Amino acid sequence: MPDAGALHPERAALAPLLEKLTEAAGTAFLEAVAAPDMDELAIRPEGLLPVMDLARCHGFNHLLDVGGVDHHPLTPRFEVAYHLTALSANSVERAGPILHPPRLRVRVFCDEPEPAVPSVTHLWPSANWPEREVFDQFGIRFDGHPDLRRILNPDDFVGHPLRKDFPLRGQARRFVPGGRVGPIPPLETRR
């Protein structure tokens, strides 16, 4: 596997920015790691908005993804991972250069009983749906989100399926004629 630094000289240029991001996070800072795939920053939710604001100002204009992880039974239990990349929109021409943008990962750790993370929808409109998905699947609240509803599961769904304490089977419901919803009997009695 080729050396990541050789392929991406941009990564070396990120070091000053990482220091600034660490500063911006303040007391919410947890750790900064140069992971093999990209540089990453781990913070508590309080530091998210200043960090993301700064990253956005320094060219990280493309929010690749917002994804949740449940680390149960570890604490803090929930992680929300933001992947950013910097696409320069200046090179808009048919034969412009092929981009080799740097990437950045921000991991935010929040805990029960009420896991909550500030929303970044005001910085990237694309954060709207993935934040709804994390809310739907993990029950993590995004403060300041304009439209925090379930997205993949039905609105009347109970529970958050991607939490580790949500069973893979046995707790589902059955759709019965007439539109009402009934419980599925336990597995043992089903024939």
Add this chain to the structure above:
Amino acid sequence: MSTRGTTLFADNPDVQLAPGAEQDTLVLSMGPQHPSTHGVLRVLLRLDGEVVVSAEPEIGFLHTGIEKQAENLLWQQAVTVVDRADYLAPLSNSLCYVLAAEQLLGIDTIPPRARVLRVMFTELTRLASHLVWLGTHCLDLGAQSIFFYAFEMRERILSIMELVTGARMHQSWFRIGGLAIDVPVGFLDAIDDFIARFPQRLADMRAIVEKNVIILDRLVGVGRISAEEAVAWGLTGPSLRATGIRYDVRRAHPYCDYDQYDFDVPTQTEGDCYARFVVRLNEMYESWRIIKQARDRFPGGPVTIDDRKIIPPPKTEIQHSMEALIHHFKLVSAGFNVPEGHVYQAVESPRGELGMYVTSAGGNKPWRVRWRAPSFYQTQALKRLAPGNLIADVVAIIGSLDPVFGDVDR
């Protein structure tokens, strides 16, 4: 060429209604059974006459909990469910997953034959996916004959897939550490035949649609998005490159030796439906070039790494060696453990940047497999692209974004 899309609703960011004007609008629920929604998308359109004022896509009809299922299967078994997310490009999904798992395991070199075959087959998958897009997108616009041309060619690709992997749609052929099986006798003839046939057929298809007056009329100037906005809305792949940004994961973060292949990253600058259309047509030619280069280098040797803790031994060895039998038994019953860690791996799927954020807790099952599904973000961008256009243009916009709902809903 029509000026309808370019002048009348040119500034479409926010077609705002005057206060009180909401009562003159009509809400139309398009889908989830509408044929042009390519599966199960429901779009709530607020209409002023025939003009869309706002659009709210509703998704989740195809949600099958693949992320949850992957957490409950052994690392190697999860390849089969991962395949089923984006059902038009199954091999791109599994490539992304196996690359992520290999990074976590610290497998840095897999045999050259496996690398070349991975490239060749993900590019064949891209061609098959773009052919479905071309056929169905034009069918949405009312063009019938192109559909038969595209699907005839796709059928040839699926036959090659079937010859090699035994399955036409969900091949599940890639494995952590290599490939499931080597290619059979007769594969090279089949791929040579395809390589010889494709350029002429692509030229035929382009001749039918590319300068077709009706296609131009329906696509030029419709669903336009600027480069800045495309970035802000998280578009990737052909939809992003149609705005002029030359970002392709195969070039930006090369995997599987893509940096050693000679291919272009086609872009357009207009950012409308027609630009996306042309970018995909050009991409098909580039994919063909990559397949041809892969065929030319096609090295010999094994298709899996030589690590008995990851890849089960061959049957002949199991029959003679007790140790090989134990390895096989352990791999089938308990799988292998993957060191603790997390990694983000991205590949260029036919729809854009397909990323997987895979977390391992050190066990024999993935702790979490998070998809960065390109279709998910492209469907979301419909909220921005549809307003200001006519209802009929929404069909063209959905088709030009090429979402696959297995990918959106997972």
